[in-house]
Amino acid sequence: MKEVQFQDWGLIDYKEAWERQETLFSETVRIKTENRTKPESQLPTEDFLIFCEHPHVYTLGKSGKPEHLLLNEQGLEEKHATYYKINRGGDITYHGPGQIVGYPILDLDHFFTDIHKYLRYLEEAIILTLKEYGIEAGRSEGQTGVWIDANNPWTARKICAMGVRCSRWVTMHGFAFNVNADLNYFGNIVPCGISDKAVTSLNKELSREVDINETKEILKTKLCELFEMKLV
Structure with a gap:
């Protein structure tokens, strides 16, 4: 089983986390690039799984539309939120306390x-985690992420958003799983460009507060099983 370094960064500013991600990502890409030019001296690359939470923030992916943010600068200040255009795929999403990012x-x-x-495995890990809580979740055709009642146009609701970047088969960014998130913040955007x-x-589905650390442990187990990896 492949060993993967697990790190929990706790509640961390989005920009700081993005920069730390970029450092790890860039180093792995650098090593892989060098290995292609120097086949006689192959250097190993490391793998990481990072969990964290962010203060209120909206992020817009490369294919997103700025008008999907429904707040101006003053509105962001009033909501104590920040906004970044970033280098992942996907449209706009929200991160905040109570999410497993x-x-x-x-x-x-x-x-x-x-x-x-890779994306289907990330989705499946969330789906299997929700199953541990007695919640049946799945996918919505043509839309990345994890949904409940995806095929019912009246009750379909998204519980986990995803957006990744990949270069030389190295990944970064990932998923945002709403555990105890303040859903009111999603009212300030067109989430992932989906308005309907x-x-x-x-916690909303269970009608109770959830122990997020318990959820993290379940999710880690599911990821390890799917990717056949061991967290160290």
């Missing part, structure tokens, strides 16, 4: 070189 920085050459399979479906969280 996951950043796998993996060299997929250690696992499988298939970005679609709601957003939900684990």
Whole structure:
């Protein structure tokens, strides 16, 4: 089983976390680039799984539309929120306390070189975690992420958003799983560019506060099983 370094950064400013991700990602890409030019001296690359939470922040992916943020600068200040245009795929999303934000920085050459399979595995880990709480979740055709009642246009609701970047089969960014998130903040955006479906969280579905550390442990187990990895 591939060893992956697990780090929990706790509640961390989005920009600081992005910079730390970039450092790990860039180093892995650098090593892989050098290995291609110097086949006689191959250096190993490391893999990371990072969990964290962020203060209120909106992030816009490369394919997103700025007008999907429904707040101006003053509105952001009133909501104590920040806003960043970033280098992942996808549209706009919200991060905040009560979410498990996951950043796998993996060299997929250690696992499988298939970005679609990678995204499906991330989704499946969330789906299996929700199953532990008695919640049936799944996918919405053509839309990345994890949904409840995805096929019902009246009750479909998203519980986990995803957006990744991949270069030389090295990944960064990842997923945002609403556990005890304040869903009111999603009212200030068109989440992931989807205007006709709601957003939900684990605590809303269960009608109770959730022990987020318990959820983290379940999710870690599911990721390890799917990716056949061992966290160290």
